[in-house]
Amino acid sequence: MKIRTSVMLVYSVALVTLLGLAACGGGGGGGGSGTTSSVQVSWTANRETAVNSPGGGYKVYYSSTAGFNIASANVIDVPYAAGATPTSTTLSLLTGTHYIKVIAYSTLNPGGSTPSAEIAITAP
Amino acid sequence: MRNIHVMRKLVLISAIVGLFFGAVATAVSVQFPVRQVKSLPAPSYVVDELLVKFKPHVAGRFKAQAIETHGDRHIRELTPNGYVHVKLKPGTGVTRGMTLYKADSNIESVQPNYIYHATAVPNDIDYGQMWGLKNTGQMISAASYPTNNPGVAGQDMDMEAAWDHVKDCNSRVVAVLDSGVNYTHQDLAANMWDGTAAGFPNHGFDFLDNDNDPMPQDAYGHGTHVAGTIGAVGNNNLGTTGVCWQAKIMALRVLSASGGTTAAITQGVNFAVAHGAKVINMSLSGSTFDPAFNTEITNARNNGVIVIVAAGNEANNNDVASTVYPCNFSQDNLICVAALDQAYALATFSNFGATSVDVGAPGVNAKSAWPGPTISDDFTSGWTLTGAFTAVSCDLDGPGPVAPFRMLVNPANWCAFGSYANNANDVAYKTFDLSSFLHARLGFLFFLDTQLNTDFAGTAYKSSGGDPFSGMNITEVSGTTNNFAVEGSADLNNCRTATCSVGFRLRSDAAIIDFGLGILDFQIDTVEMNSNVYQVLNGTSMASPHVAGLAALIWSYNPSYTYPDVVNSVKNGGEPIAALSGITTTGRAVNAMGSLRYINPPSGVAVVIQ
Numbered sequence: 001m002k003i004r005t006s007v008m009l010v011y012s013v014a015l016v017t018l019l020g021l022a023a024c025g026g027g028g029g030g031g032g033s034g035t036t037s038s039v040q041v042s043w044t045a046n047r048e049t050a051v052n053s054p055g056g057g058y059k060v061y062y063s064s065t066a067g068f069n070i071a072s073a074n075v076i077d078v079p080y081a082a083g084a085t086p087t088s089t090t091l092s093l094l095t096g097t098h099y100i101k102v103i104a105y106s107t108l109n110p111g112g113s114t115p116s117a118e119i120a121i122t123a124p
Numbered sequence: 125m126r127n128i129h130v131m132r133k134l135v136l137i138s139a140i141v142g143l144f145f146g147a148v149a150t151a152v153s154v155q156f157p158v159r160q161v162k163s164l165p166a167p168s169y170v171v172d173e174l175l176v177k178f179k180p181h182v183a184g185r186f187k188a189q190a191i192e193t194h195g196d197r198h199i200r201e202l203t204p205n206g207y208v209h210v211k212l213k214p215g216t217g218v219t220r221g222m223t224l225y226k227a228d229s230n231i232e233s234v235q236p237n238y239i240y241h242a243t244a245v246p247n248d249i250d251y252g253q254m255w256g257l258k259n260t261g262q263m264i265s266a267a268s269y270p271t272n273n274p275g276v277a278g279q280d281m282d283m284e285a286a287w288d289h290v291k292d293c294n295s296r297v298v299a300v301l302d303s304g305v306n307y308t309h310q311d312l313a314a315n316m317w318d319g320t321a322a323g324f325p326n327h328g329f330d331f332l333d334n335d336n337d338p339m340p341q342d343a344y345g346h347g348t349h350v351a352g353t354i355g356a357v358g359n360n361n362l363g364t365t366g367v368c369w370q371a372k373i374m375a376l377r378v379l380s381a382s383g384g385t386t387a388a389i390t391q392g393v394n395f396a397v398a399h400g401a402k403v404i405n406m407s408l409s410g411s412t413f414d415p416a417f418n419t420e421i422t423n424a425r426n427n428g429v430i431v432i433v434a435a436g437n438e439a440n441n442n443d444v445a446s447t448v449y450p451c452n453f454s455q456d457n458l459i460c461v462a463a464l465d466q467a468y469a470l471a472t473f474s475n476f477g478a479t480s481v482d483v484g485a486p487g488v489n490a491k492s493a494w495p496g497p498t499i500s501d502d503f504t505s506g507w508t509l510t511g512a513f514t515a516v517s518c519d520l521d522g523p524g525p526v527a528p529f530r531m532l533v534n535p536a537n538w539c540a541f542g543s544y545a546n547n548a549n550d551v552a553y554k555t556f557d558l559s560s561f562l563h564a565r566l567g568f569l570f571f572l573d574t575q576l577n578t579d580f581a582g583t584a585y586k587s588s589g590g591d592p593f594s595g596m597n598i599t600e601v602s603g604t605t606n607n608f609a610v611e612g613s614a615d616l617n618n619c620r621t622a623t624c625s626v627g628f629r630l631r632s633d634a635a636i637i638d639f640g641l642g643i644l645d646f647q648i649d650t651v652e653m654n655s656n657v658y659q660v661l662n663g664t665s666m667a668s669p670h671v672a673g674l675a676a677l678i679w680s681y682n683p684s685y686t687y688p689d690v691v692n693s694v695k696n697g698g699e700p701i702a703a704l705s706g707i708t709t710t711g712r713a714v715n716a717m718g719s720l721r722y723i724n725p726p727s728g729v730a731v732v733i734q
Contacts, residue, residue, distance in 0.1 A: 103725070105723065113723035113724060116727060117725075
């Protein structure tokens with residue numbers, strides 16, 4: 001009986017964790033009420049070794065303001081994962097026009113590169 | 125007479141300094157550098173830990189309590205210093221954690237838990253003299269550039285930080301288009317390109333003699349010095365350290381002691397590109413746009429090869445006052461380099477140009493490899509003198525500031541503008557042991573004034589010793605150098621014996637006598653097997669190879685880089701300095717750690733609605 005209880009507890013924790021993750025993803029992507037679109041952002045992999053190594057990666061910044069400053073924009077971190085250089089991520093964007101920039105970073109340069117050219121996307 | 129005296133002085137100084145790579149002591153406006161704040165490598169501490177020191181009266185259990193109050197974990201108390209090692213709760217971060225703990229009146233101090241690494245410091249015995257790699261404010265010995273020696277600590281290429289990440293440039297061959305390289309030098313032999321499979325067992329090619337041996341036949345050490353700056357073997361307990369500790373240096377001889385030609389240089393570039401070099405260093409310059417040379421730079425670009433070149437040593441603005449090539453070529457694979465001194469001021473001799481010169485690099489009092497010993501002689505002892513030949517100390521500027529020079533003169537009162545004798549046949553010579561050298565060349569400066577085509581000054585050598593004018597190897601000149609001191613030389617490759625006599629002669633006919641002959645700065649340059657000799661030199665020629673080495677280092681660290689990536693990294697990773705602002709395209713001094721940190725902005729960004 002004690003064993004069964006223990007197992008049930010573990011299941012419960014796992015369930016809460018899953019729910020928590022789902023809720024977090026929805027809130028971050030949608031930012032509130034309204035229709036959202038799933039938008040895939042892709043880029044060409046940087047050629048710096050340290051970017052495509054543990055501790056390196058890319059950050060995708062997005063905003064509804066053209067020419068936005070990345071310091072005050074939404075951001076998705078896309079870190080390097082063992083053996084795989086990330087070259088895309090998916091955003092949930094509200095209906096309207098959004099502007100996107102990507103930077104690359106590394107352990108040598110946690111602040112990262114200057115941003116890529118800004119591109120615009122209008123989510124339906 | 126007085127005017128002649130003064131002119132002798134001025135011309136002499138110019139000619140002597142000119143030998144040292146054109147570091148002409150012209151008065152130019154020197155801009156003094158502003159000390160720049162450099163960012164440090166990050167992260168340099170554990171991101172979720174602190175070391176907290178409580179005041180002495182706080183008991184152990186209260187320490188743990190105070191830490192738990194913040195939701196953090198007490199790891200251990202460090203003895204004997206009394207710091208408590210704290211693990212911060214997730215999300216706090218070191219900066220905020222320090223703020224929280226500092227606000228606690230029971231806490232004396234708080235600091236990050238710093239991370240230390242073994243720092244890459246080479247054991248080479250002359251490393252401490254290499255201010256361009258690490259400037260500690262050290263005084264450079266045997267320096268010929270007196271300004272800012274010592275300079276300012278920290279004004280350097282930050283090599284030690286970079287060497288923590290990469291010091292091996294073996295994956296990118298660097299071609300040195302220059303006067304040849306003594307590839308047996310103790311600090312270069314292990315870092316030469318191996319061209320054996322391609323039919324070039326001597327690490328390159330000689331485009332002057334058109335053979336596969338790029339040894340400096342004329343003992344001109346410029347290329348050996350350049351090669352050492354790029355890739356003197358690091359951490360071998362010997363001599364100097366290159367920007368690259370390990371390298372593959374391709375030696376291409378395109379310059380003699382008196383210069384090079386389009387034919388040799390363009391063949392050299394072509395060879396480098398065809399045989400796999402990815403970086404070419406050219407510490408050389410001419411003043412004319414050269415279409416054939418320009419085409420070869422483009423050929424290098426089309427093959428993804430970077431070309432690093434010297435800005436020139438005339439203290440000119442290359443954009444306006446004069447053009448300098450290859451510096452002024454406009455291809456995007458070319459980086460033109462100005463010379464900085466030990467305080468990161470522009471060297472007084474360095475050219476510059478807001479649209480033509482790109483970056484600055486260390487270029488004064490630079491110590492590097494040299495092909496062999498230099499035998500200098502001031503005529504004090506060992507000379508056989510006949511007739512009026514006399515060794516004197518001659519004060520060329522009278523009461524002026526220049527110290528007297530040791531000279532060999534004829535007539536004996538040459539310094540007082542005396543005249544040589546009619547019917548003279550006077551010789552002066554000395555015997556040297558040149559038996560241990562691979563190559564040898566005599567160089568000297570001389571003033572000449574003899575009756576044209578009747579009275580002659582001569583230079584001679586003889587491998588079996590004795591009066592060299594009793595032998596066959598005699599060169600004579602006649603006329604006047606118009607009170608200019610000009611360079612004289614003699615190839616001594618056929619005099620490499622233990623009894624090589626070298627000397628001068630003045631012979632005259634029965635009529636008309638002039639001022640005669642004055643000789644100074646007598647030296648025999650040599651190439652020695654396994655040379656262990658080093659030399660301290662100045663010039664944009666010395667700045668350029670610092671950048672060539674850096675380009676190879678960056679490329680080795682980032683093997684996926686294309687040539688524009690490397691150029692961007694060299695230029696944008698540099699350190700902005702006041703001395704280069706507005707007079708170069710970047711305003712930056714190259715910086716190895718800055719270049720390793722540099723990240724190109726991502727490209728090819730695209731979005732798709734799913």
